[in-house]
Amino acid sequence: MVDVNTPRTSRAAGYLMLLPAVAVIALLVIVPMVVIARDSFAVSDPLGGNLGGFTLDNYAKLLDPVYAKTLGYSLGMAALNAVVCTVVGYIVAHYIATRPAKTQPVLLVLVIIPFLTDFLVRTFAWITLLGSGGPFISLLRLVGVDAPSLVPSQLAVTLSLLYAFLPVAVFPIYASMRSIDPSLKEAAADLGAGWWQTHARIFVPLSASGLASSVMLTFVPTLGVFVIPVLLGGGKDPLVGNLIVTLFTEFRNEPLGAALSMVVLVLMLLSVAAAGLILRARSNRKAGAV
Amino acid sequence: MNKKFLAFGAVALASATVLSACSAGGDASSTGGAGSGSLSIYAWAGEIPDSVIEGFEAETGIDVTVDTFDSNETMISKLAAGNSGYDVVEPSQYAVQLMVERDLIAEIDKSKLEGFDNLAEKFVDPSFDPGNTHSIPWAWGTTGILYNEACTGAEVTGWSDMWNPDYAGKVYMLDNMLSAYIAGLQVNGLSATSTDEAEIATATDSLLEQKPLLGGYNSTNYADLVGTGDACIAEAYSGTTSAKAVEANPDVHYIIPEEGGTLWTDSFSIVEGTANEDAAYQWLNYTLRPEVAALVTDDASLASTNAAALELVADQSQVENPAIYAPADSLTNSEFIVDPGDALAYFQDGWTRVRAS
Amino acid sequence: MERLNSWIARLVFVFLYLPIAALIVYSFNSSEVSYRFDGFTFRWYAELFRDQMLLESLRTSALVGVIAAVLATVIGFLSAFALVRFRVKGRAFFVGAILIPLIVPEIVLGVSLLTVFSSAGLPTGIVTLVLGHVVITLPLATLVLMGAMSSLDPSLSEAATDLGASPWVTFRRVLFPLLRPSILAAFLLSFTTSFSNIVISTFTAGVGTTTLPLRIYSTLRTGLTPELNALGTLLVVATLGVILLVGVAQMRRILAGPRP
Numbered sequence: 001m002v003d004v005n006t007p008r009t010s011r012a013a014g015y016l017m018l019l020p021a022v023a024v025i026a027l028l029v030i031v032p033m034v035v036i037a038r039d040s041f042a043v044s045d046p047l048g049g050n051l052g053g054f055t056l057d058n059y060a061k062l063l064d065p066v067y068a069k070t071l072g073y074s075l076g077m078a079a080l081n082a083v084v085c086t087v088v089g090y091i092v093a094h095y096i097a098t099r100p101a102k103t104q105p106v107l108l109v110l111v112i113i114p115f116l117t118d119f120l121v122r123t124f125a126w127i128t129l130l131g132s133g134g135p136f137i138s139l140l141r142l143v144g145v146d147a148p149s150l151v152p153s154q155l156a157v158t159l160s161l162l163y164a165f166l167p168v169a170v171f172p173i174y175a176s177m178r179s180i181d182p183s184l185k186e187a188a189a190d191l192g193a194g195w196w197q198t199h200a201r202i203f204v205p206l207s208a209s210g211l212a213s214s215v216m217l218t219f220v221p222t223l224g225v226f227v228i229p230v231l232l233g234g235g236k237d238p239l240v241g242n243l244i245v246t247l248f249t250e251f252r253n254e255p256l257g258a259a260l261s262m263v264v265l266v267l268m269l270l271s272v273a274a275a276g277l278i279l280r281a282r283s284n285r286k287a288g289a290v
Numbered sequence: 291m292n293k294k295f296l297a298f299g300a301v302a303l304a305s306a307t308v309l310s311a312c313s314a315g316g317d318a319s320s321t322g323g324a325g326s327g328s329l330s331i332y333a334w335a336g337e338i339p340d341s342v343i344e345g346f347e348a349e350t351g352i353d354v355t356v357d358t359f360d361s362n363e364t365m366i367s368k369l370a371a372g373n374s375g376y377d378v379v380e381p382s383q384y385a386v387q388l389m390v391e392r393d394l395i396a397e398i399d400k401s402k403l404e405g406f407d408n409l410a411e412k413f414v415d416p417s418f419d420p421g422n423t424h425s426i427p428w429a430w431g432t433t434g435i436l437y438n439e440a441c442t443g444a445e446v447t448g449w450s451d452m453w454n455p456d457y458a459g460k461v462y463m464l465d466n467m468l469s470a471y472i473a474g475l476q477v478n479g480l481s482a483t484s485t486d487e488a489e490i491a492t493a494t495d496s497l498l499e500q501k502p503l504l505g506g507y508n509s510t511n512y513a514d515l516v517g518t519g520d521a522c523i524a525e526a527y528s529g530t531t532s533a534k535a536v537e538a539n540p541d542v543h544y545i546i547p548e549e550g551g552t553l554w555t556d557s558f559s560i561v562e563g564t565a566n567e568d569a570a571y572q573w574l575n576y577t578l579r580p581e582v583a584a585l586v587t588d589d590a591s592l593a594s595t596n597a598a599a600l601e602l603v604a605d606q607s608q609v610e611n612p613a614i615y616a617p618a619d620s621l622t623n624s625e626f627i628v629d630p631g632d633a634l635a636y637f638q639d640g641w642t643r644v645r646a647s
Numbered sequence: 648m649e650r651l652n653s654w655i656a657r658l659v660f661v662f663l664y665l666p667i668a669a670l671i672v673y674s675f676n677s678s679e680v681s682y683r684f685d686g687f688t689f690r691w692y693a694e695l696f697r698d699q700m701l702l703e704s705l706r707t708s709a710l711v712g713v714i715a716a717v718l719a720t721v722i723g724f725l726s727a728f729a730l731v732r733f734r735v736k737g738r739a740f741f742v743g744a745i746l747i748p749l750i751v752p753e754i755v756l757g758v759s760l761l762t763v764f765s766s767a768g769l770p771t772g773i774v775t776l777v778l779g780h781v782v783i784t785l786p787l788a789t790l791v792l793m794g795a796m797s798s799l800d801p802s803l804s805e806a807a808t809d810l811g812a813s814p815w816v817t818f819r820r821v822l823f824p825l826l827r828p829s830i831l832a833a834f835l836l837s838f839t840t841s842f843s844n845i846v847i848s849t850f851t852a853g854v855g856t857t858t859l860p861l862r863i864y865s866t867l868r869t870g871l872t873p874e875l876n877a878l879g880t881l882l883v884v885a886t887l888g889v890i891l892l893v894g895v896a897q898m899r900r901i902l903a904g905p906r907p
Contacts, residue, residue, distance in 0.1 A: 014733030017725040032759030066646040095656030115839040117879035125666035133682040175829040176794035213790040234506025249363035261755040268750035336869035358865035371765035375854040530869040
C-alpha cells in the first residue's frame with residue numbers, strides 16, 4: 001500500500017490503479033466509437049451493407065426537421081425523468097442514510113430486489129395495475145369515479161420511468177450522503193436551523209456529487225428508452241433511442257444510424273461538459289467564500 | 291456486523307444463481323445421452339415447441355441448442371458479423387431474400403431432403419425464394435385485424451374501418467414500417483408489395499391522415515388491449531397472441547381485411563459455412579414430417595406450412611380458427627410481403643414523417 | 648417536515664413493491680390473459696420448472712451478472728480510489744473517460760462492440776457478454792464509490808496516520824469499514840444493471856448464452872406467458888427469504904447483546 005502523504009509515489013500508484021479502467025474504456029469504448037465515427041461517413045446500400053467510402057450525405061439527411069423534433073421531445077422527456085428520479089431518489093436516500101447503521105444495508109437491498117424481476121415483466125405488471133381491468137381503475141369505479149384507462153398516458157410513462165430508474169438515483173445519492181457527519185445536523189438544529197435550511201445548506205451541498213451522478217445516470221439513459229413509451233405511452237411519439245434502433249434495424253441503414261448516434265453523442269458530451277463547468281464554478285465560488 | 295450485511299447481499303444474489311444452477315444441472319444430464327454431434331438453432335421465440343426439440347434429440351442423439359431473437363434484423367447482424375456459431379436459422383420471408391443476397395445462408399441440396407412434397411402448394415416455389423433454394427417454410431400467418439365487437443358495436447370487415455373516426459383514440463397499428471404500409475397501401479386499393487413511388491406516397495398520406503385517430507403504435511400487447519377494450523380495433527398478426535385473445539373473449543374477432551390479405555412465413559435455412567451440415571439436414575427432414583409439423587399448431591398455436599400435417603393436428607378447432615389458419619377463400623389474392631429493394635427509401639422517408647408527425 | 652419526508656420514503660417502498668405484489672397474485676392466475684383473474688392455479692410454476700430454455704437463460708444471466716458486477720466493482724473501486732485519494736494529474740480527463748459509456752446510446756455501443764469482437768476473432772459468448780456488461784456497469788460502480796469516497800472526512804485517515812497506523816492499516820481499519828455499504832451499493836447496482844440488460848446482450852450473446860431478458864424480450868411477438876410471473880415471484884421471494892433469514896440472525900445477536 002502507498003503512503004497517501006507522499007505525492008510522487010502515490011501519483012504513480014494512482015495511475016497504476018487507473019490502468020484497468022483505462023484499458024476497458026480504450027479497448028471497449030474508444031475503439032468501437034472510432035468504428036462508429038468512421039461508419040457515420042460511409043455509404044450504405046439498400047441491403048443493409050456498409051460500402052465504406054466517404055460521404056456527408058448521412059449528416060445532410062439529419063437536417064430534416066423530423067430529427068430535431070424527435071431530439072427535442074426526447075431531451076424534454078429525459079430532463080423530466082431526471083428531475084423526478086433525483087428528487088424522489090434524494091428523499092429515499094436521505095431516509096435510508098438516517099436509519100440506524102444496521103438497517104441501512106437491508107433497506108438498500110430492499111430497493112434493489114424488485115429489479116431482479118425482469119424489466120419487461122415488471123412493465124407488464126404496471127400495465128395490469130393501471131389498465132382498465134386493473135385494481136386501480138376498479139377501485140376508482142367502486143367509489144363512483146368513471147376513470148378511463150391510464151394506459152396509455154403520460155402519467156403511466158412517468159411512473160414507470162421513475163420505477164425503472166429509481167435505484168440509479170438512490171444509490172449514488174446515498175453513497176455521498178452516508179458519510180455526512182450526523183453531528184452537523186445536530187449542530188444545525190442547535191443553531192435553530194429549520195428542516196428546509198438544514199437540507200438546503202447541509203445535505204444538498206454535501207451530497208452534490210451524488211445528486212450530479214443521479215441526474216446524469218437518469219437523464220442520458222432515458223434517451224435510449226424505447227419499450228416504456230411504446231407499452232405505456234402508446235408509442236405515438238418516438239424517442240431518439242427508438243429512432244436510432246429503427247435506423248439500425250428496420251431501415252437497415254447503419255451509416256445513418258451511426259451519424260445520428262454521433263450527433264447524440266456530441267450533444268451529450270457538450271451538456272456534460274457544461275454541467276461540469278457550472279459545478280466547478282459553483283464549488284470555486286464556495287471555496288472562495290469560506 | 292457490516293461484514294455480514296455485505297455477505298448477505300452476495301448470498302441473495304447467489305440464491306438466484308443456485309436456483310437456476312440446480313435445474314440447469316438436471317438438464318445437462320438428460321441431454322448428455324447418446325450424443326452424436328450438436329446443432330445450434332437461432333429462431334423466433336415460441337415457434338419451435340419443446341416437443342419438437344425433444345423428439346429430435348431423442349431420435350438422433352444430437353444435442354440441440356436454441357437461441358431466440360426478437361427481430362430479423364438482429365439475427366442478420368449477428369450472422370453478418372461472421373463466426374456466429376449457428377447452424378440453422380429461422381428468417382422471415384423478406385429476410386430470406388436479404389440473407390441470400392448477402393451470402394449468409396447456404397443453398398439447400400434438394401437430393402438430401404425427404405418429405406419436401408409435404409409442403410402446401412403456397413409455400414413451394416414462393417415469391418421470396420424461387421425454387422426454395424435457400425429456405426424451407428415452417429410456420430405461417432397473416433396480417434389482419436383484431437377487433438372487439440363490444441367496443442366497435444359493429445362487424446369490422448376491412449382496413450377502412452381503421453380510418454373510422456368513431457373509434458378515435460382506440461385504433462392501434464403495428465409498430466413496424468412494412469406492416470403499417472400493408473394497411474396504408476391496401477386501403478387505397480393498391481398492392482401491398484408496391485414499389486411505386488407515387489403509390490407509396492399515397493399510402494403515406496393515408497397513414498398521416500390516420501395518425502390523429504390512433505391510440506398508438508404497438509406490436510407487443512395489442513391483443514390484451516383489444517381484449518380489455520382499451521383498443522377497439524388493431525392491426526394484428528395471426529398466431530399465438532391473437533388466437534389467445536379470441537379464445538379468452540367471445541367479443542374479440544380476427545379477420546382478414548376484405549381489401550386483401552398478406553402472408554408472412556418463417557422458414558428454416560442452413561447457415562453458410564456451418565460445421566454441422568449433416569445435423570442441419572437431419573433437422574430439415576425431421577421438421578418436414580407431417581406428425582412433427584402438426585406440433586407447431588398443437589403446441590404453439592401457429593399455422594403449419596405442411597399440408598399433410600393439417601389432418602394430424604390433435605385439436606382440429608385450431609385449424610378452423612381464423613386467428614391461426616386464415617380461411618382459404620380469404621387468401622385467394624394474398625401475397626407474401628417481400629423485400630422492397632430500392633423502394634425501401636420511399637417507405638423510409640414516408641414512415642419517418644408519419645412517426646414524427 | 649422530517650416526518651413527511653419519512654412517509655414519502657415509505658410510500659416509495661410501497662410503490663416499489665406494488666408491481667411485485669401484482670406479479671405474485673397473477674402468477675397464480677389460471678387465465679392465460681393478464682387482464683382477468685379466472686381462478687387459482689400452480690400450473691405456471693410447473694411449466695416454469697419444465698422450461699429448460701428459460702432456466703438455462705436465468706443461469707447465464709446470473710453468471711454474467713455476478714462476474715461483471717465483481718469486475719466492475721473492483722475496477723471501479725481502484726479507479727475511484729485513485730481519483731479521489733491520490734493527486735493524479737488529469738483527473739477530469741479520467742473521470743470523463745470512465746463516464747463515456749453513459750452517454751453512448753446502447754444500441755450504438757452494442758453494434759460497434761459486435762464489429763470489434765468479430766474483427767478480433769473473439770466468438771460471441773460468456774466472455775463477450777461479460778466484457779460488454781463491464782463497460783456499462785463500470786461508470787455506475789465508479790460514480791457510486793467516488794461519491795462515497797469524496798464525502799469521507801479526510802481528517803479520519805490523517806488522524807489514523809498521526810496515531811502511527813500504516814497506510815494499509817488505515818485503509819483496512821478506517822476507510823474500508825466506512826466504505827463497505829457503498830461497495831455493496833456499487834455491486835448491487837452493477838449486478839442488477841447487468842442482469843436486466845437487453846440491448847448490449849443482443850449483440851454480445853452467442854450460441855447457448857441467450858440471457859434471461861433476451862429470452863423474454865424475444866417472446867414479445869408471441870406474448871409474455873404467465874410463467875414469467877411465476878419466475879419473477881420466485882426470484883423476489885427467494886431474495887426476500889434470504890434477507891429475512893439473515894435479519895433473524897441479526898435480531899438474535901442484538902437480543903443477546905454485543906460481544907465484549
